[in-house]
Structure formats: structure tokens, C-alpha cells
Amino acid sequence: MYSGVPQEERARLRRERLIEAGIDVFGRLGFAQATMRDLCAHARLSERYFYESFRNTQDVFDTVCKQLIQGLMDTIRNAITQAPLNERAMLEAGLRAFLQFMKDDPRRVQIVLIDCVWMENLKMRDGRSELLTYQHVIQTLTQGFYPQLSADIDVKLAASGLVGTAIHTAIAWSHEGFKADLESVLKHNLSAWAGLRHWMKLSTTGKNATPNQAELVAHVRNVFKTD
Structure with a gap:
């Protein structure tokens, strides 16, 4: 537990943040120009948490x-x-x-x-x-x-x-x-x-x-x- 939120729930929320980041980053830049760093920066998450939910940018x-x-x-x-x-x-x-x-x-x-x-x-x-x-x-x-x-x-x-x-x-x-x-x-x-x-x-x-x-x-x- 962290701040009353179970680990599994925190992981789910981080995944949702990355998906929302994907909608914005892919929607603005296009898939060819988007990078993992763009996604992490928009979601305000480190690369460590990126790999917690996704294999790569294509997966997102x-x-x-x-x-x-x-x-x-x-x-x-x-x-x-x-x-x-x-x-x-x-x-x-x-x-x-x-x-x-x-x-x-x-x-x-x-x-x-x-x-x-x-x-x-x-x-x-x-x-x-x-x-x-x-x-x-x-x-x-x-x-x-x-x-x-x-x-x-x-x-x-x-x-x-x-x-x-x-x-x-x-x-x-x-x-x-x-x-x-x-x-x-x-x-x-x-x-x-x-x-x-x-x-x-x-x-x-x-x-x-x-x-x-x-x-x-x-x-x-x-x-x-x-x-």
C-alpha cells in the first residue's frame, strides 16, 4: 500500500496514463515521429514504469x-x-x-x-x-x-x-x-x-x-x- 492505494491499482493507473499519453503524442506527432521518451514525458513517468506495462512504443x-x-x-x-x-x-x-x-x-x-x-x-x-x-x-x-x-x-x-x-x-x-x-x-x-x-x-x-x-x-x- 502507498497512500492507501494498492500496488496493483497504482500499476493500472500508470498504464492508463501511458495510454492517454499515447492518444495525445501519436495524435499530434504521428506514430513515426513518436518516441518512448515522448510518451514518458507526457505521462510524467520514468522508463521503469513504461516497461512495467508495455514492451515498446508499438505496443502502446x-x-x-x-x-x-x-x-x-x-x-x-x-x-x-x-x-x-x-x-x-x-x-x-x-x-x-x-x-x-x-x-x-x-x-x-x-x-x-x-x-x-x-x-x-x-x-x-x-x-x-x-x-x-x-x-x-x-x-x-x-x-x-x-x-x-x-x-x-x-x-x-x-x-x-x-x-x-x-x-x-x-x-x-x-x-x-x-x-x-x-x-x-x-x-x-x-x-x-x-x-x-x-x-x-x-x-x-x-x-x-x-x-x-x-x-x-x-x-x-x-x-x-x-x-
Whole structure:
């Protein structure tokens, strides 16, 4: 015990300080320029305590990136599951939540959309990339809305392209200091999605081309694993 705080709790708090330091240091400097000394200085901890929780700077970055991505996915999930149960409304809600999440803390753009995306692309080959989570959500939602979609459309490939569009739009927006209105940026994003939606509708066959509301509710809950 020290000042009434158990050793395990003090270690946990030091780890949290280093993670918070990581968000600020990586968000301002970028992963390539950040050093262990930068992290320790920001957290006001010695190198001894750094190695108590992390192996190296990459280890801190991976932890920070995973935490921010989880926060992003939770935000998108909440927005989509609370939106009216139709494709357009859910799409807008998810994209709006994504853009707002980045605008709320510009450091997230550098970490999640630039450095993390670059590193995650290296993991794509063995399927370990967190980016696949974004693609899986888009792919499975789309398949639920268009269960009789023509085999001519590769939904997985299309989802990858749409994720890329959202990411690069947000990066460009941040580089301009988020000057443009969020709703205006959202419309630019939706224009790319509109083309795919039109193509999907033209390529969907059968009288029961779209599922009923009960089926959609079940599908959306399954995608996001909600009750």
C-alpha cells in the first residue's frame, strides 16, 4: 500500500496514463515521429514504469488504436441501431456518427485513419486487420437489405471501396480544419454510396427482393450482436 492505494491499482493507473499519453503524442506527432521518451514525458513517468506495462512504443500504439477503434465501432453501432429501420436512414446515421467521432477529437484522424490504416493494411493478408470489421459490417448489412442480390456484384469488394471513400473523405476534411459543415461532408460521402445502392436495386431480383421488417430487425441485431 502507498497512500492507501494498492500496488496493483497504482500499476493500472500508470498504464492508463501511458495510454492517454499515447492518444495525445501519436495524435499530434504521428506514430513515426513518436518516441518512448515522448510518451514518458507526457505521462510524467520514468522508463521503469513504461516497461512495467508495455514492451515498446508499438505496443502502446496497438493498445491505443484498438481502444479507439472499439470506441468508433460502438458509436457507429449505437447510431445505426437507433436509426429508423431502412437502408438510407441507417446508412446516414452510421456515416454521420463516423464523421462526428473524428471531428470530436482530431487526434483520432492521425491515429485511426492514417497510421492505423497503414499498419492494418499490412495485416490484411492473414485476416488480422481491424479494418475488416468495418467491411464486415457494411457487407453483412447490405446482404440483409438485398438478400437476392445478383452474383454479379461482389459485396465484399464494394464494401472495401466504400470504407476507403469514408476514410479518405474524413482525412481531407480534417486537413482543412473541419471547416466544411458536417452535413455537407456527409452528402459528399453519400454520393458514392448512392451509386452502389442504385446498382444493387437494379441487380436485385424476385418478388420478395427485400426482407420484411421483422427480418431486418433480426439481421441488424445479429450484425451488432445486440439484444
